[in-house]
Amino acid sequence: MMKVLASVVLASLVALTLIGVAVAQRGTGNAATFHDAALRGAFSAEEARGPGDFGMPVPTPEAPLPEGADSFNPPLFRVSRSSPAIAEFSRTADRNEIVSMTGVELDRSSNFEIFSQAPSAVKGEVTAVSPLRADKTAATVLLPVSLPEWSMYLIWPNRNGDRGQPIAINRTEAWWLGPNKGTPGTLISVYGRNLTRGNGTSLSYLYIKPPGGSGSYVKPVAVNPFKVDFPIPDMPAGSYEVWIHNSHGGRFGWSGPLKLDILTRSPWADQKSNLLNVKRFGAAGDGITDDTAALQRALEAAKTAAPATVYFPAGTYLVTSFLTAPGNVGWAGDGMNMTEIRLDRSIDHSMIEIAGENVQFEGLTVNANRKTGKQVLMQVYSAKDLRIASVKLNAWGVAALEANGASGLYISDSELVENGSFYGSSRQVFLSGNKFRMTGYGESVAALWGGRDFSMVGNELSNADESQDDGHGIGRFFVGQAHFGSLRNLYWGNNTSRNAAPHDCDKVDCNKGEQICFEIVGSKIKSDFVTATADTVSFKSLSDLGEVTPGGQDLVVVGGRGAGQHRHIVASADSTVTLDAPWNVVPDQTSRFALAAIASRVAIYDNNFDGRSTYSEHDSDSTSVLLFGNVYDAVVDNNRISRMRHGMMTIALDPTLGLAPYFLQYSNNTVSDSNSGLYVGTTFADSGNSGIWGGLGNVYRNNRFENLTHIGVEYETWAHDGSDYNGTVFERNSFKNVPYGFVDAYQLIWTYDGRFKSAPGSHSMKVNTILHENDFDRGSAAAHGSVGFVTRHPSNSWLNIGSTWKDFASGNDGPIVTKSLPD
Template identity: 40%
Template sequence: MPRRLLARLCGAGLVAGLAFAVGLAALQVVGEGAGQAAIASRPPPLVPPGADPYDPPFALEGGSGPVIGDGLRTAGPGETVTLAGSDFAASTVFEVFSQARGRPGAVVRIAPDYAGPAAATLALPSTLPAGAMHLLRARSAKGYGPAFPVNRTETWWLGPDAAAPSEPFAVFGRNLSDPDGSRAAVYLKTSATEGLFLPVVTANPYRVEVRTPALQSGAYEVWAHNGRGGRLGWSGPLTLTIRNAPAWSTVVDVANFGARGDGASDDGAAIEAALAAAERAAPSTLRFGRGVYLSRRSFRAPSGVRWLGAGRNATALRLAAPLDAQGFIYAGGDVRDVAIEGLTIDADRRVSAQDRALIALGGARIRIADSRLNSWGGETLRISARGLEIVRNEITGAGSFLGVSEQVFATGNVFRMTSDAEAAVTSWGGREFALVGNLLVNADPSRADGSGIGRLFVAQGHFGSVRDAYFSGNETRNAAPRDCAAVDCNKGEQIIFEFGGVALLGRASALSPTTVTIPRLSLAPGATRGDVVIAAGRGAGQRRRVVSIKGDVVTFDRPWTAPPDRTSSQFYVTPVAERAVVYRNRLQGRKTYAAHDSNSTAVLVWGLCFDMVVADNDISRMRHGVMAAATSGTPQDSVSAPFFTLVEGNRIRAVNNGIYAGLTFGYDTHPAVLGGVGNVFRRNDIRDVAHIGLAMDLWDSRGGDVIAPVFERNRVVGAPYGMVTGLKLIWSGRLFRSVPPGRGRLLGAVLRGNVFVRGLLLSPGSIGFWASRGVRWSTHGDRWSGFRAGASPTP
């Protein structure tokens, strides 16, 4: 877009002009994921007060030059941006435009650290304005490609996306505010041309909370802006539904139907009669007075009924016989508006079958609050619902399975784990999770069945992709497998996204902007609710959400930014994990972390994961502080790899390994398949390390090259081995080995501004830097001190 036209549109304060809308739509295609309406047909609001000006002098949509398909979207001056795209080469030139308040905009040319066929890394100039939005574009002899935004506001989801007036809701995403929570703006459109800015309650770069205004019921557009990028800085729209909250007006008291609550009588029949009356009067409240209500039967939960006690320390509903249904409280998949509040629900050791739980529900709008749930020895919750609140409960048992639940909010709970259970919360294909302010502990470590294995949240793709998750303010204590002689110690990852075992489907026989035809299409479970991923060749590193699969034709949600071709491109159709933030949590493993060979890890991003953020957490007593690793799992599988994971600003203490990245469990695959692109580990403070501070693992396999990992501005203090790149480090102990020539390649790797200090515990075998033969890192101002050997990045 010409500079004069854009300046005229912005200066006039117009909602949008045709050229502006087209340019902004092109920017969104590069800069955001699916699930949002086309900006061209829904112009954004006016610039929020105090926002930066933004007047780029070049067209956003680009020409026939190199295309940036995806990349890391958060970086400041002097920090590294990693990119995936098409037609990159050593001669590719990059340009960046930045502009902030009080400064004129400027275009700066950047020489990349690395530019290979599928990826590139480049450091933003230190002279750029801090806290600004940057537009990148690539140039070759063919011309310029389209612009790619860094630090632009990204709205991912709303939680909840349906709320009553005055209720809070939050915008979740990335780059939503400055690090201190300032400059966040949320705009709600009340009509095609009008709207209002909503007062911000709390804000951080990944979540902004506001309150629902007093408007009529209906659907409204929500936009967000972080003060950067002028008119180009808006992200949206997402849809907020304003609705009336359930009234629960009629009260049905179980005592009026003969329930005694004396802890001795069987009140099951009386409660069932009262429940039937409450169902007829719904929306209604089923009230339990003070006491202990025993029942030898289970209860079907009807829609529109709130179960209300006098408080979890005053009212208990207790199962007095073996469970005779899928749950003590249960319902099918169509229940709506069910609440359980102020109750203790107890089925101690009476829930044992794997397909049963204390509470088993399916449907929509389910709330469990201020209650005590006890299913020691069995599953506590088995719920698949859209709209699930789990708030301020004490939950004891073998974890909860949430299937494909969506819009899940677990806030202020205490999870007391038993029976070496898998996880407090497990999702096999859900989306839109917010776990905030929860505590994970072992129920009674003095008992053999009184501990879990350390997992707060597990995401796996058995039923589809897991999308959009936010973890903040959570705490774990003494969380890891208790005894490797009694427990499977290949576990213990406190927050894990586990997406390995994908099959390479091969080349396409036909392509269109939103379809790919793959002959003899054979799909893994959950693929119909998964993604199309370009695993190799032109366009590699991009993914799109599956809309439908008919025969060999897969239809997806939006066109590719960097289109694939029928000659080189290879595809997966598979569940993935995408867009998760683990921010400001306190995660603790066991004190035996150095000797206890479990997979105790604060956060594990494992396999096919995109846009994951692990930032500003306090991590201690782990086998591995944070892992971001690729895997091929078995010889029949291709490589599942993370893309553009950002691990930033974490404080990691008393660990065996600080940060662990690269390829694990590698087997031969197609040579062009990527083993991950652009994972960045930045400004982490790592201290008191028993083994390796920063570990990059490689295997003796063909294919699955690890491309463009970046370690910058990290500080490692008190580690016998500062940084190691070697063969099968996960099993290496102190004897590091090199990767055979041509196997397990590491391409475009960058070290920038890291500090490694051996510290007071100097040992004869300490090594500051060790790298496999043939591995080269691009180094920029790194420092090593106090090591016996390898005090510089030279193998």
């Protein structure tokens, strides 16, 4: 009887799906909803047994759901191997918002079935919609307004009853834990995406358990959609699992496990119980006497007595040679304004070398006094568990730290006067509550070349002394590059910059000034594919894999079947690489690969980025966030941005190397008093390979732009094949007081007069761009020559749903001609 019922239900689903397709063929996301009682009753017969049916994790033994968690009882549809399939997708969207995705067979009479369930409902509903746009690579789907507000949604691709694996929108997604160890009471953060109820700042649920055992909930002390803070509970030392739930999706909404080590003792335990006063070793601290020998004697004694702390009473201690910090020894003063260690002779050497683990500095000033030549103030090497708290590092003219290969680096509530520090391939780096005062046109506060687990929270960036030429930086909080391999797990929150941009283009390279800057260009195209399995790919040769780097490399599908996916390489043997996770869509002979060092899993949330008042007067590259090259899964959300040359930038580069950003999200940001608002395009390449995608699935949603001197959206193209964009979504953005609204043209980065031109010959294309409910208003900008919407490339294809352009001299109708590329 059950089999008969299931067959009837499946036939009903197919029929209703075809009705839904017919209703939704208008291309605006209209939906047909399955409301009939027979189908609702069938849900219990066909209901999924648990998260494992969809490959979703759940604690073992299964934990009780958080109080108030949504009910979620999805159906279990049989998946066909010949069905359409989704490779990659944008992970966050509310009802009446767009999901962008890549996959296979999404364009051949396929539609999408969306399961949702109101929080108080016993059963859910399935709604069928047709895509807004779809081709052999990508599709975009508008979530119907009939869905429950900000919930978890499952989406199946469906062609004539053949369904592919579902994807989950708004599902809790924990990326990493930092710090990943500590004693009870230590404040820990879970970093990720969709971590809170309704993507708000009030509710998130953390569950901690030993492997294989039951656990308990821990109350967070601060939450936002990308970071949730909690104190380690009073639990026995050992290794634990941390699970997190945003209360949507019921049993299907868990993310985890992340590993947390609860320690019996902190890395710096007992150091304060054994204080060695430097004055006992002959130090004067009078600012006149050379205290080098006395401090060296104190440090040597502390090394022997470790764990210990060398105590520097208030005063100024002059040294004329570098000092070595032994392991398991702290340095403590009476406060950064009370105790100073000052270098009093030029040594052309770092002032302090960290020689061991578990070192800490607290409550003092270390002043290089411009006497280390070109050497950094503090040479950290590959230190482990280095803590710097309430310390002033005065490294005017050089870097404060060189910390390549460090693990567990904590700098808090300190002041760093410097050209910027190098963190290389370090991991578990936490910079919080610091004041960074830049000098010497320093490149950036922090440079990371293949590291991971990196967090900057509550810091301030400014220039050290704007009355002096060398008292300026160039406006960068961070530069990420791939010289030492892939970067992963990075977070910025509640940071503030002031007057941060190149100040004089005659004295400094003004092609700089991006405050969060990813320049990820370590990539090459692999053209010798042989075969692939769920989690391996074989090539004819791996001779181009290169040397092993700390960050390793990723394999990115940049064209053909499965485009948009990336996987980290965890092993290689003979001519086969093994990947860290299975493909959603297994590549084949049509697939194009980039062997790449990449940046992924990035969240930039709730920061204040301020440039300079000269934003429209000179051609600097001052920008709040630049995502340039191989960047994936990055979210830029709820930031306040002002006085920039370009508010935010997404850039694809040379398609002969596969340098392309995929599945980025810019949402809820405010850009004001700037030259241009949003730059999206392809630059700095004069030749290319067709079939290599430059941008896939990037979404720009709910951003506000005000008082722009030049262009609202710069949609730039250069003269070469490849680096095409597909499935780009501009959704519910508002632009007020701007002379040029949305401009699709050639080399806009160097256009100032409104004379927009098309690319000569071959050029990168913009395919299936969706404009949904954006508002462009000229406002107080000059009316003469103003343009609301202009495209200089008629082969580009567009869909406009409800976007408006107001009071421009021309272009108030938006894109008039919409075209689709042939398969």
